[in-house]
Structures are given as structure tokens and as C-alpha cells.
Amino acid sequence: MDRNQLTKWIKSPGNMGHKYSLDVVYFCTGCGIIEIPPSITARWDAERFGVKPVATPRQANLFLITGYVSVKTLKAVIRTYEQMQEPKFAVGFGSCPINGGMYWDSYNTVNHLDKYIPIDGWIAGCMPRPEAIFIAVTHLWTLIDKEIADGYKRYRDKYKYYRANQEKVLGELEWPPLFPEDDKK
Amino acid sequence: MNQELKKKINSSFPSAKISLPNESRVVIEVNRDAIISVLSFLKNMGYEHLSMVSCVDWIKEDEFELIYFLNAYMENDEEYGEIEKSTILLKTMISRKEAKYITAIGIFASAEPYEREIHELFGIYFEGHPRLTHLLLERDYEIPPFRKDFDTRKYVKEFYEEIPFVEDREEGKE
Numbered sequence: 612m613d614r615n616q617l618t619k620w621i622k623s624p625g626n627m628g629h630k631y632s633l634d635v636v637y638f639c640t641g642c643g644i645i646e647i648p649p650s651i652t653a654r655w656d657a658e659r660f661g662v663k664p665v666a667t668p669r670q671a672n673l674f675l676i677t678g679y680v681s682v683k684t685l686k687a688v689i690r691t692y693e694q695m696q697e698p699k700f701a702v703g704f705g706s707c708p709i710n711g712g713m714y715w716d717s718y719n720t721v722n723h724l725d726k727y728i729p730i731d732g733w734i735a736g737c738m739p740r741p742e743a744i745f746i747a748v749t750h751l752w753t754l755i756d757k758e759i760a761d762g763y764k765r766y767r768d769k770y771k772y773y774r775a776n777q778e779k780v781l782g783e784l785e786w787p788p789l790f791p792e793d794d795k796k
Numbered sequence: 797m798n799q800e801l802k803k804k805i806n807s808s809f810p811s812a813k814i815s816l817p818n819e820s821r822v823v824i825e826v827n828r829d830a831i832i833s834v835l836s837f838l839k840n841m842g843y844e845h846l847s848m849v850s851c852v853d854w855i856k857e858d859e860f861e862l863i864y865f866l867n868a869y870m871e872n873d874e875e876y877g878e879i880e881k882s883t884i885l886l887k888t889m890i891s892r893k894e895a896k897y898i899t900a901i902g903i904f905a906s907a908e909p910y911e912r913e914i915h916e917l918f919g920i921y922f923e924g925h926p927r928l929t930h931l932l933l934e935r936d937y938e939i940p941p942f943r944k945d946f947d948t949r950k951y952v953k954e955f956y957e958e959i960p961f962v963e964d965r966e967e968g969k970e
Binding site: 682683686711715716717718721722723725726729765769773776781782 | 932934935937941946948949951952956957959960961962965966
């Protein structure tokens with residue numbers, strides 16, 4: 612263990628634990644998924660950073676959305692995000708989730724993903740290289756250290772605003788609210 | 797080769813315009829009432845596979861063009877004659893104002909998803925189709941999005957851009 616980090620471990624062991632074992636659910640919405648196989652396998656080996664893919668969102672704490680988000684996909688993105696356990700971090704990969712990218716004027720692509728779910732960080736580029744994922748991961752470590760990667764807390768606090776935005780695009784949602792209003796009181 | 801096919805179709809449907817753009821392609825243009833009978837005629841000839849139904853919006857002519865792609869599927873390779881190797885494109889024009897047509901499901905069951913898609917994206921109503929519900933989209937559009945008069949940029953500005961960021965909502969900037 613790095614001795615310099617010893618104080619951090621003593622101060623907040625939970626944070627340090629989350630930080631070095633990020634289990635990722637990759638959401639393959641668009642072309643971004645092509646960068647994922649090399650980054651999780653021998654060539655770039657994401658496991659050096661404690662990043663490893665998992666099978667289901669219930670086992671994951673990092674959500675990587677790789678590509679444009681159509682309205683139908685948004686439904687799946689929201690459901691996946693809500694199934695993950697806290698603490699959870701969401702990262703948008705590529706320029707399409709940021710502001711629509713090259714599909715910004717499409718009739719069926721949502722332009723700003725952070726209107727519908729909270730995003731802790733963005734990886735800009737079209738396409739970003741696999742190295743960018745690792746830069747993002749190390750940035751995320753810093754954010755977790757400083758406790759500003761608080762997307763899941765924002766989601767809980769401002770859930771009614773997020774839900775309102777989701778309903779505006781998707782119409783009536785088929786599932787009940789994740790945080791009903793009565794629970795908060 | 798294809799000339800034989802042309803003669804066969806012309807003998808039954810004298811009004812059909814047939815052109816042969818290349819060796820493996822036969823384009824048949826018929827008027828809108830004849831499509832169903834031509835489809836069943838071609839099916840009996842051995843073109844048993846409807847591989848696609850496509851639609852084009854000719855906004856200047858004020859018409860939609862429906863295109864049916866037909867192929868022959870034989871059990872054995874030996875059964876393929878020279879005729880069966882070609883793809884048939886069956887075209888018809890329908891009015892844009894009265895976007896209604898008859899479904900081809902009775903003859904080719906595989907037309908179902910294509911007609912559903914055309915109904916969703918071009919707004920053509922297929923009479924006799926059992927379920928014209930949403931296939932790809934999640935909600936209704938005022939103008940179906942694949943029509944030429946659908947302005948995507950205007951739509952994006954009026955719909956997606958109008959949704960406020962959560963931070964703005966909180967400050968009451970809605």
C-alpha cells in the first residue's frame with residue numbers, strides 16, 4: 612500500500628474502497644462500445660485501475676454510457692441507473708451524451724443526458740481513446756476523495772425535477788417513483 | 797431472360813410499366829389499385845419472399861412512392877432458372893393528402909413490421925393491418941418524422957432544448 616495514502620484510508624475507508632474497485636456496467640448505445648473491448652482486455656487492461664465489467668446493474672457502481680441516447684434508449688438508461696446501488700457514479704462517454712454530438716438535430720436523440728440522470732463526469736471526444744477512460748477514472752478518484760462525485764445524492768434530493776424531465780420526454784412512466792415524495796419527510 | 801418475365805407480366809397486366817435497369821433487377825410500375833393482384837400473381841410465379849417494403853416521400857409531386865422488393869426462394873439450387881435470380885421492385889404512387897393504402901399481409905405475412913414502420917415514420921395508414929402501434933418511436937409526432945416537411949431542427953429547438961436543466965428548474969427559471 613502507498614504510505615502517502617494511509618491518512619486517507621484511516622479518514623474514510625469507505626471512499627477508498629469504492630474508489631479502487633469500480634465495477635462498471637457498460638451501456639452500449641452507440642459506436643462508443645468499440646473502445647470498450649480493448650480497454651478491458653490485455654491491451655490496455657482496465658483492471659490495473661480496479662475497473663472491471665460486471666454482468667448486471669445491481670452489482671455495479673460505475674455507469675458508462677457510450678454513445679448517443681435515443682428516446683427509447685433513455686428509458687433503459689434510467690431504469691439501469693435506478694437499479695444500481697449507492698454509491699453510484701455515472702460517466703458519459705463521447706460527445707453524443709454531452710450535447711447530442713453529430714446527432715444533435717435528430718428527431719429522436721435526447722441532446723443533454725444530464726437533464727434526465729445526474730452525470731458525474733464527461734469524457735469528450737468522438738471517439739475518445741481508451742486512455743481517456745483511464746484519465747476519467749483517475750479524475751473520478753479525485754472527485755470521490757473530495758466527495759464531489761455526488762450524483763446519486765443529487766438524484767435523491769432533486770428527484771422530482773429529474774422525474775419531471777423524464778416524463779416530459781417519455782410521457783407517462785411505467786414504473787413508480789424511485790423516491791416517493793412521502794418518504795422524504 | 798428477364799424479357800421472358802416482362803412478357804409474362806405484360807400479358808396479364810398490360811398497364812404495368814416494366815423497365816430493366818440491369819441484369820438482376822426488374823422494376824415494375826403499376827397504379828395503386830393493381831398492387832395486390834400483381835403481388836399475388838408474382839407470388840404464384842415463385843417470388844415467395846417479400847424482403848422489404850420501402851417508402852419515398854416525393855413532396856414536389858405530392859405523392860408517396862411505395863416499393864415492394866420481391867425475391868424467389870427455391871428449395872434447391874437447381875430450381876433457380878434465369879428468371880428467378882432477379883430481384884423485382886414493385887412500385888406504386890399514392891396520394892400524399894390521402895395517405896391510405898391496403899395492407900399486403902394477406903399475401904405476404906412478412907409485410908407486417910415494414911408497414912408498421914412506414915405507418916410510424918411516414919404516417920401512411922394501412923387498411924386491414926392488425927396492429928399499427930409504435931415500433932421504433934416512443935410518442936406521437938404532429939408530422940411523422942420521415943416526411944419531407946418535418947423540420948427536425950425546429951422540432952429539436954422546440955422540444956429537447958425547451959426542457960430545462962435540473963439546476964435551472966430549482967432556481968425557478970422554468
